[in-house]
Amino acid sequence: MSKEDIGITVSKEADFSEWYTQVVLKAKLADYAPVKGLIVLRPDGYSIWESLRNTFDEKFFKKGIRNGFLPILIPESLLGKEQKHFAGFNPEVFWVTHSGENEIGDRLALRPTSETLAYTMYSKWIQSWRDLPLKINFWNTALRAEIKATKPFLRTSEFLWQEGHTVHAIKEEAEKEVIEILEIYKNTVQDELAIPVVTGKKSEKEKFVGAVYTTTMESIMPDGKALQMGTSHFLGQNFSIPFEVKFSDKDNVEQFAWQTSWGVSWRLIGAMIMVHGDDKGLVLPPKVAPIQVVIVPIYKSDDAKNVIFPKLNEIRQQLESKKIRVHVDDRNELTPGYKFNDWELKGIPLRIEIGPKDIEKQQIVLAKRYNREKISIGFNEIEKISTILDEIQKDMLEIAKVKAKQNTINISEYSEFKSKIGKGGFFNAYWCGKTECEEKIKEETGADIRVIPFGSENTNGKCIYCNEQSKETPIFARGY
């Protein structure tokens, strides 16, 4: 197999889309399923999702949120109970019409999201204020038929996600929950995936169908396009009224409850690939890497091998005892150079090289994946590797922040907006708050309001489109 066959054959700069696909496939994260729009996750891809799941679970649990299970089939009649919500999803719903040879009366939808089903159950489970707050999260998949070309992690007809659904007696408590969840999302994405995000509200036009308002976190990708990284919705009583999610308060008066829903999906993995990857392939932040350190022995003779392996195993054990996920590449038939390329393609954060000369010098060579820096450390300094992994994690976030900042610009003239939008980026621009202007901008430039950052209220400017007094300063961008 030639180097060309296994390596990435286009540069990230030259053809971002093709580069992305090659990284996903060649790093063996995912593959296309036989049905258009669907993908399969291979172990290296799925383990990133598992790592995120474990982190979120720990944080959710501390907030009194527990996991549950909902079936995937929702009757059409139930899905249609909240009309706006239904209209929003209807065109992309997969319908089950038969079981075996039998036709099903009330067609069954494959869950595009589970509000309608969850709240049907909640209305049975909640009677009194004592049953509140009720906070359940569901790790599952959602299905929304995707007509555009499949893009692993970004545009697929079935996607892994979590959907949380909480119910509260008090409006303010529900609104606080919305924000606290968004904070958990933000911290996790920054701390685990080393990706900076901007948090704020969606505009009326862009909010979740059925929500009172939607909060969101958005990131800018290296190609200048925005990616929605997660949303947390305040549903008010929009669902509790049609679904009769009611409780008796302490005075025994029946009240409609206040609700939230929120979710992140495997898009986060797509973002991680795009933000950190380079021309050699994937670059994994250490915290989510299935293998954090790979050890590659360098030898030509069996004698050399016999000298290296005892030391190498000792180092492996030292690292494992520190809970570092380590792998020894002992494939005999492959050259060190081949192995270097292979592990760089797979994005393993840190490579240890150890050959006969290193044994003599009582040292190992460390090669960092993200900046391709090489350093040597002594056999007595192995414990430093934990710290080095932490530093890599932090450095990757800092670099991503700098790039995101470079891709964010303040725009005050609409002509400038139009001339620069083709190159992409987050555009901070004054806006009057009217959907009409938002729609015109979308029509003329392809840019949406991605997020109205918290604290961006501003009445001192003029709307980029209509020149009337501004209300806030949203971020406009073309999105995925």
Next chain:
Amino acid sequence: MSKEDIGITVSKEADFSEWYTQVVLKAKLADYAPVKGLIVLRPDGYSIWESLRNTFDEKFFKKGIRNGFLPILIPESLLGKEQKHFAGFNPEVFWVTHSGENEIGDRLALRPTSETLAYTMYSKWIQSWRDLPLKINFWNTALRAEIKATKPFLRTSEFLWQEGHTVHAIKEEAEKEVIEILEIYKNTVQDELAIPVVTGKKSEKEKFVGAVYTTTMESIMPDGKALQMGTSHFLGQNFSIPFEVKFSDKDNVEQFAWQTSWGVSWRLIGAMIMVHGDDKGLVLPPKVAPIQVVIVPIYKSDDAKNVIFPKLNEIRQQLESKKIRVHVDDRNELTPGYKFNDWELKGIPLRIEIGPKDIEKQQIVLAKRYNREKISIGFNEIEKISTILDEIQKDMLEIAKVKAKQNTINISEYSEFKSKIGKGGFFNAYWCGKTECEEKIKEETGADIRVIPFGSENTNGKCIYCNEQSKETPIFARGY
């Protein structure tokens, strides 16, 4: 709310089926979804599944098995590629025919099991002997339309399970994998759920459609019916040939691979409920209990409360520091008696009672759920609780073993078989090995061959049905 409303209103002995349903619903493990045949898992139910998942994951990982993700939709053409397999599942498949308003050409099946999809992918991923063994497990749900009445965890049209799929270069290695997985299943069910199982092979008639042979673990339930607890299949080359799962061996000769598949489902939770539950409700083995110890303070005055709570919190911290999952029931408006019933219904393995008299005596009262025994221990003996939980776990398995043994009988006359089958039980009986006799027995008694235990080959007896020379001694029983 009266005691009747929340407690179990029938005895396990008098109406096992109704008792089971009440335990599932009233212990808040699960509830019926709006679509017939489907259930929702509430947090207390789902957390048992999560606990099992974590245990299996740890054991699988040590064997080099990793997790992946497969989409739920399989094209009809693909599902039909292995004909026997397809015929077996066809009557229970849910079919997706539309996405939005559009009709789909090749109808899509909701995964009844994923062999066909997994092996389509595997055939792309495997080229050489270096790619083997390939071992991937998938935690997902399978859908098989269930026409009989819904029975939570036992008979539902969608169920949580794991399906593992491995590929090997060598036949013997695949067969070894089949057995090692069955061993993991057996140990986990015994150690975590405290349920004894019998392992062995399925008969030709009862094997998985498409397998060369199926190994199984079976348990006997308190009502005398058998429950299949998990299966591990040797697929031989039955799928590798039609799906072209091939590899180049070390001599560069192309070979068809050898495969296995294996799974356990949330039936295990159903078995746990049936085996351990009693007239007061659920009884959870400590290892899988979401709460292992519940502390109920007993007080009538605020003064007493103020004396109890500091000590109670101290005990809680002591237990938490030992990684024991503990909950303090500090609900002010409910009596201790109500709380006792509530936690007994929910099956919490150990209850700590602490009142003013206990404070005086420097002791707490422990109430074990499984045998309702009460003992007192001193404040200086709190650390014993870990051991007590371990003992409960072991005792529950021992008791279950005794009951299973009582329900297992050797039968040598067919007249006895017929007269006793109504009362249920595992019947050890000689069999000639012919499907004809097996079918006749099924027809006349409703009993299947559940499992042919390993080592039960026996040519010294006469077939219970035809009186010809026996080949082995299977376990016959009526099943779920």
